[in-house]
Amino acid sequence: MSILTRNLGSLKDPSKPEFSSENGNKACTNEGIGVDAAQLYDNSAELQENFDSGVSNGEASAGPSSEHSKFAIELPRTLKYDCGSPDCDPTPRCGTEAGCMSASLVQYGQEASAKDSSEGEVHLSEMCRTDQTKEGTECDWESLISDAADILIFNSPNDSEAFRGLIQKSMDPLTRFCTSLMSQLPQNDVNNVQNTQIVDPIDSGEQQETHDLSAKPGEDSELQEIDQTQDNPADIVLYKNMSSNTSEQMDNEVAMCMPHGSKAVSNLHRGMRRRCLDFEIVGARRKNLGDGSNSSSSMLSQSDEKIACHDKQLVPFKPGGDSSRRRLEHAGENESCKRCNCKKSKCLKLYCECFAAGVYCIEPCSCQDCFNKPIHEDTVLATRKQIESRNPLAFAPKVIRSADSVTEIGDESSTPASARHKRGCNCKKSNCLKKYCECYQGGVGCSIGCRCEGCKNAFGRKDGSAPLGTEAEQEEETEACENSTVDKALQKSDIQNNEEQNPSSALAITPLRLSRPLVPLPFSSNGKLPRTSFLTVGSSSGLYTSQKLGKPSILRSVPKFEKNFQTVPEDEMPEILRGNCSPSTGIKSSSPNSKRVTPPQSDFGASPSRRSGRKLILQSIPSFPSLTQH
DNA sequence: GAGTTTGAAACT
DNA sequence: CAGTTTCAAACTC
Structure with missing residues (x-):
């Protein structure tokens, strides 16, 4: 007391x-x-x-x-x-x-x-x-x-x-x-x-x-x-x-x-x-x-x-x-x-x-x-x-989950991974194969926005080459999620991330710093890549989705899921809201540094994972009117 | 556990 | 905005 x-x-x-x-x-x-x-x-x-x-x-x-x-x-x-x-x-x-x-x-x-x-x-x-x-x-x-x-x-x-x-x-x-x-x-x-x-x-x-x-x-x-x-x-x-x-x-x-x-x-x-x-x-x-x-x-x-x-x-x-x-x-x-x-x-x-x-x-x-x-x-x-x-995004999750499907963001597509680092890395010597690399650490592939050199990010190279390439990496990846391929895996992890990271998610300006980006601790104690970690911020995705889709769609879809799953995914809402909240929110946000910031994307899509239901809910959650952009 | 490497963050 | 410095994590030994 x-x-x-x-x-x-x-x-x-x-x-x-x-x-x-x-x-x-x-x-x-x-x-x-x-x-x-x-x-x-x-x-x-x-x-x-x-x-x-x-x-x-x-x-x-x-x-x-x-x-x-x-x-x-x-x-x-x-x-x-x-x-x-x-x-x-x-x-x-x-x-x-x-x-x-x-x-x-x-x-x-x-x-x-x-x-x-x-x-x-x-x-x-x-x-x-x-x-x-x-x-x-x-x-x-x-x-x-x-x-x-x-x-x-x-x-x-x-x-x-x-x-x-x-x-x-x-x-x-x-x-x-x-x-x-x-x-x-x-x-x-x-x-x-x-x-x-x-x-x-x-x-x-x-x-x-x-x-x-x-x-x-x-x-x-x-x-x-x-x-x-x-x-x-x-x-x-x-x-x-x-x-x-x-x-x-x-x-x-x-x-x-x-x-x-x-x-x-x-x-x-x-x-x-x-x-x-x-x-x-x-x-x-x-x-x-x-x-x-x-x-x-x-x-x-x-x-x-x-x-x-x-x-x-x-x-x-x-x-x-x-x-x-x-x-x-x-x-x-x-x-x-x-x-x-x-x-x-x-x-x-x-x-x-x-x-x-x-x-x-x-x-x-x-x-x-x-x-x-x-x-x-x-x-x-x-x-x-x-x-x-x-830097309004300073506390935003470093890794933003983006839907592969989403093209608006643009660069993202380059990477197979559905998630991206908000700013992209700047690795010179690690080849994006070590945790020095925030992208790698976050379990996401490098994207066009990255300024890394000699990128070999196992989760996806900057050049868009398939994730994974190196053997060692593969091992990790396998552990993490077999995911290199994987949107599914990503989605799955996304869910978690969303919940966890999202909060701050990506969204550009999180009014409340509340959400902390998840700490990039994707890796498990044993040093293996965190399976979920790469998943990243779903919330942002939710936001993004909401914005893109517009409220109506969101609202409609949401209820359906909600009924099925009473539990609502935590983060999604916030992210969405945030997105709205931030004036700039728009889909994209640029970091003060002019570094590239990828807005969170939603991958509504589905995640095959068992959580899929839940995930859907989360994304859909953004039913707030304010969220919709026009 | 100490030292080195690395790259983000902060500063200029 | 670019370059430099500072910092602490990641890594190595």
Whole structure:
């Protein structure tokens, strides 16, 4: 609790000392580091603007959509955490996304603070209306809901409750969403809520699908276990709070749907903030999983892996200390979770993988003078803002999934791979055969946009030659996905990536830095290429698709899938939204450097993978009106 | 584990 | 915008 409170306080309180931590003095010296709360708020405003702009681009109903987009962005990110899809490589990406989430959430909260509560209310109410009235939007809601569920689980339980209704709703027809939500809230008992929170997040992944039903029964048990197993009192407290505050939260939920629940709105925002900040909870959860004693653990195991990846984000704070240790152990299993080793950047530059990934540094990091910690949240956000101001895509996923079919982007076609590095590499000596190469590292082929020399990228050469060529590479590729050929593989992986990376996805301007591009940690701990890694950002694709296709198509298609799969893919929404949000969003975006940036493309197409269903959903999700370009 | 290589990020 | 420097990861030994 105390932690939670602190976090909230820090977020809300502009006056809060920027650097409370031991490093505080250093931080001040750092340029750009010392940013005041006002700046942060400004960021929020900017974000807001981005969204609005996106809206303007889109349809008339843009207003609401903007809010949607916000939610979508945030929510999706969360999903990533759990998304444990069986296929998914529990790679670091997860962590990254989580980080994104946190960041996004934070910003979101800031926005809320900065903005008029009334305004927020309107948006929310409109959202509800929109959903009710529009089928297309339904998808959005569902996705949002599912996302929300994830958030709830991983982030603060309290907040999650607020969404509980939404989550439940997800199961129900959207049309009834708001109304039912309100009516249901009262009926729900705490247990259910908790269960929902826990379970839903998991759902996001395929596993989730499989486990959803099974999981629910054990939800209570799981929750209990958490309490029992938790080393960290703080975590326990949080979970318990959830139950205690249920009524209040319920109110909040209702407010969300309620047209004029300014209070509700504020609460909601607050909740989001809390989620962002309360990583401990997640950690607790993880611990739980890590203990593996639970019956539920089995189902969580997969997601757990991912979660482990998120350790950084999830466990920025170590209230208890023990928890972090456990996590580490856990994480150790998956080396995929990387930690930085920054010496001079203070982990506030893109040099820092953690920072670049949008995640906080955690214990395992060997960094020095690290400011990339929750305590320095302000600094981190400010720095981010700075960097983004320089390069809006700085935090976008480095690898953008693009549909092969999509030709608009142009260059992309050169590479067989469906995904591309947003800027392209500039390798001179590695021949794009080592992880020095971001394209290779990201499991994507080089494209025309790359300035590499002697490209031999196993995933696809710059010249467009088939991926794979070198024997050694083939091995890797084979491992990774046999994919060199493969769109399918890519798609499959894309799904994961989308969920994970997307957040920031490609989309050009991600208003909220939330999403962190997945950290390029595609490679498995053993150094093999991550199967999923190459997949890349699907979300962006979603966005792209939406733009191209236009809302109508999207909306129509989406609902269909949604119904089939209640779980909505996390990222897609956000990406799409982002795309809208960013004025420039268009299909292409150019990096400040004039380096080539490939917009995310969607490959709607299908992915044969088992996740296909899910993937489709994600892509289709972008039903937001604002998304459509015209 | 230390040292080297590499290329992105940052700076000029 | 190009060139240079800085940085930290990737890699090698």
